Amino acid sequence: MTYDASLPQSDRSTQTAAGHWVLARAGKRVLRPGGLNLTKRMLAAANITGQQVVEFAPGLGRTAQLIIAEKVSSYTGVDQDAAAVARVENIVKDAGGTVINANAQTTGLSSESADVVVGEAMLTMQGDKTKADIVAEAFRLLKPGGRYAIHELGLTPNDIDTQLAEDLRKQLAQTIRVNARPLTEKEWCAILVSAGFEIEWVGTSPMALLSIRRNIADEGFGGVVRIVKNVLSDKDLRTRILSMRAVFNKYRNHLTGIAIIAKKPAR
Numbered sequence: 001m002t003y004d005a006s007l008p009q010s011d012r013s014t015q016t017a018a019g020h021w022v023l024a025r026a027g028k029r030v031l032r033p034g035g036l037n038l039t040k041r042m043l044a045a046a047n048i049t050g051q052q053v054v055e056f057a058p059g060l061g062r063t064a065q066l067i068i069a070e071k072v073s074s075y076t077g078v079d080q081d082a083a084a085v086a087r088v089e090n091i092v093k094d095a096g097g098t099v100i101n102a103n104a105q106t107t108g109l110s111s112e113s114a115d116v117v118v119g120e121a122m123l124t125m126q127g128d129k130t131k132a133d134i135v136a137e138a139f140r141l142l143k144p145g146g147r148y149a150i151h152e153l154g155l156t157p158n159d160i161d162t163q164l165a166e167d168l169r170k171q172l173a174q175t176i177r178v179n180a181r182p183l184t185e186k187e188w189c190a191i192l193v194s195a196g197f198e199i200e201w202v203g204t205s206p207m208a209l210l211s212i213r214r215n216i217a218d219e220g221f222g223g224v225v226r227i228v229k230n231v232l233s234d235k236d237l238r239t240r241i242l243s244m245r246a247v248f249n250k251y252r253n254h255l256t257g258i259a260i261i262a263k264k265p266a267r
């Protein structure tokens with residue numbers, strides 16, 4: 001099968017590309033663990049209409065579309081992948097949005113220039129230091145009283161056995177070929193609080209990235225037919241996706257999609 005050359009990592013083989021870009025190759029556009037529904041609940045809780053919004057790691061731009069549709073006063077995307085930047089630019093430019101090719105930990109954007117910072121499925125794939133650096137950058141960009149909305153992979157319960165959590169992280173990292181480090185709700189909140197944020201809202205939704213039901217909700221019926229066709233006709237794609245699904249299933253009682261709204265205290 002030939003892949004869409006405008007997708008990130010289209011130069012890498014299916015065996016070695018990062019899991020989320022393998023899913024994109026198969027036709028998936030919603031790449032966050034709690035699905036579109038948790039994203040919509042999170043955006044509603046973040047109150048973005050009329051606000052200046054920065055999105056970290058927009059990826060293929062599905063949430064960028066939702067943000068623009070809320071009549072925000074400005075949209076700025078920040079992604080480290082140049083191919084992702086080009087795709088999202090196409091989605092937001094007519095609404096006056098811009099996208100920069102930079103790391104979320106050093107965006108170069110002005111301090112206190114955003115009302116809301118959104119970031120999905122991007123902190124999970126960073127080590128502890130980079131997680132803290134990205135959260136600190138969100139804090140710097142926000143005006144006092146502004147909100148940081150995250151949607152990430154959660155571990156459950158809060159007192160999950162340490163060895164189980166370690167095994168899970170190892171197998172997840174192996175199968176998705178990204179250093180995935182999901183955290184418990186308590187741990188996600190602690191990172192935000194130590195950067196100076198106050199926790200305002202927490203929502204969860206099952207981690208169902210590869211369930212048929214979730215995919216019909218997120219990608220539409222036509223989207224699922226396309227994904228199934230692609231997976232059936234490409235052995236490498238099938239092998240990667242089945243191996244990811246096996247790990248997600250093995251640990252399904254300990255994985256969750258988690259979204260948090262954290263507020264920068266008003267002065």
Ligand SMILES: C[S@@+](CC[C@H](N)C(=O)[O-])C[C@H]1O[C@@H](n2cnc3c(N)ncnc32)[C@H](O)[C@@H]1O
Binds near residue numbers: 031032056058062084
């Ligand atoms: C799993 S995809 C998620 C895309 C999108 N947010 C979604 O939920 O569908 C991860 C995205 O994070 C971007 N990314 C990862 N680390 C980043 C960083 N430190 N700074 C900016 N972008 C980053 C990748 O380029 C990719 O677009």
